[in-house]
Amino acid sequence: MANKINQYIIDKGFKAPKETDKTGKIPVHNSYRNGKGRPEGVVVHETANPTSTIGGEISYMQGHYKDAFVHEFVDGQNIIGVADTDYLAWGAGYTANSRYIQFEQVRVHSKDDFAKELLNGANFVANVLKKYNLKPSDSTIVTHHQTSNMFHETDHTDPDAYWTTSASKWFSTTYKIADFIWLVKYIFDGKAPLKPTTPNKPVTPSKPKPAKKIAEDGEGGVATIKLAQKIAGTTQDGVITGQYAPNAKYWPKIHQMNTKYSNGGSLFVVTLQKKLGFKGKDLDGQWGKKVSTALNSKLGFKNKSAFDKTSVLAWQKKLNSGKLF
Ligand SMILES: [Zn+2]
Numbered sequence: 001m002a003n004k005i006n007q008y009i010i011d012k013g014f015k016a017p018k019e020t021d022k023t024g025k026i027p028v029h030n031s032y033r034n035g036k037g038r039p040e041g042v043v044v045h046e047t048a049n050p051t052s053t054i055g056g057e058i059s060y061m062q063g064h065y066k067d068a069f070v071h072e073f074v075d076g077q078n079i080i081g082v083a084d085t086d087y088l089a090w091g092a093g094y095t096a097n098s099r100y101i102q103f104e105q106v107r108v109h110s111k112d113d114f115a116k117e118l119l120n121g122a123n124f125v126a127n128v129l130k131k132y133n134l135k136p137s138d139s140t141i142v143t144h145h146q147t148s149n150m151f152h153e154t155d156h157t158d159p160d161a162y163w164t165t166s167a168s169k170w171f172s173t174t175y176k177i178a179d180f181i182w183l184v185k186y187i188f189d190g191k192a193p194l195k196p197t198t199p200n201k202p203v204t205p206s207k208p209k210p211a212k213k214i215a216e217d218g219e220g221g222v223a224t225i226k227l228a229q230k231i232a233g234t235t236q237d238g239v240i241t242g243q244y245a246p247n248a249k250y251w252p253k254i255h256q257m258n259t260k261y262s263n264g265g266s267l268f269v270v271t272l273q274k275k276l277g278f279k280g281k282d283l284d285g286q287w288g289k290k291v292s293t294a295l296n297s298k299l300g301f302k303n304k305s306a307f308d309k310t311s312v313l314a315w316q317k318k319l320n321s322g323k324l325f
Helices: 004-012 053-061 111-131 144-151 162-173 178-188 224-234 245-252 267-275 289-298 311-319
Strands: 040-048 073-074 080-083 100-105 139-145
Touching: 004 111, 004 162, 004 178, 040 111, 040 144, 053 073, 073 111, 080 111, 111 139, 111 162, 111 178, 139 144, 139 178, 224 267, 224 311, 245 289, 267 289, 289 311
Parallel strands: 040 100, 040 139, 073 100
Antiparallel strands: 073 080
């Protein structure tokens, strides 16, 4: 049984527009936890800004991608891609980001635009699910609110309020994630008249390649950091960015520390801290005494705060076995 709004979309014969590609301005390419091109589903967002436009939202996000970004935006007329869905986005907290593609609904202001926006969002979701060999279900299509409840890393509850208010105002009904999944499934199954407008060919996800071995010489250079980044699933540039220079005494043999900026931290170090069991404020992306001591401990050196030649050598052996520590 279709929700009243889904039925309205079908009865009206609305068609989704072709997707517009505006990707390329976000230079962040971190793989999902299962690897590049291996998302596990899609998170549904809503901007919560009653007066913004899709163009304004996108240019703001492109200018502030270091704070947060999603893959896609929709409104009543547009489906616009802004980040490559092969790589993760930063819109819903560490754990959700490492698993899901993410799209934003911009607030729209009429009955038909709201219906079309749902159709456009559902079209996008149906297409990416096909592309990554996933199927519509309540585990592959989730709201930001649901990921907040699952992982407790954000407190956002979108798009619940926006859907509830709009569905009530224009259709005297409700709209919930189950209704959206129903619509995605309808499109995914190719039912007339809502066939996907931009069918993507299914891709076979690339298998993670075995990492190349690095020299075990106790010198933490580019190759060592690149391999560690590869295992951690973060950008493999061989450099640890945003480090606090006075911490240098804790990493005498890690040469690839970018201390140009006194703060900011590194996503690789955050990932390392997570895996070392750090929580809350300790996830600051700074390689300091705590990180060196914890990593040393994992490598068999107790109560040692300097990551020296012996430590790097032990770390290189671990990295060569495909483990972060
Ligand atoms: Zn959100």
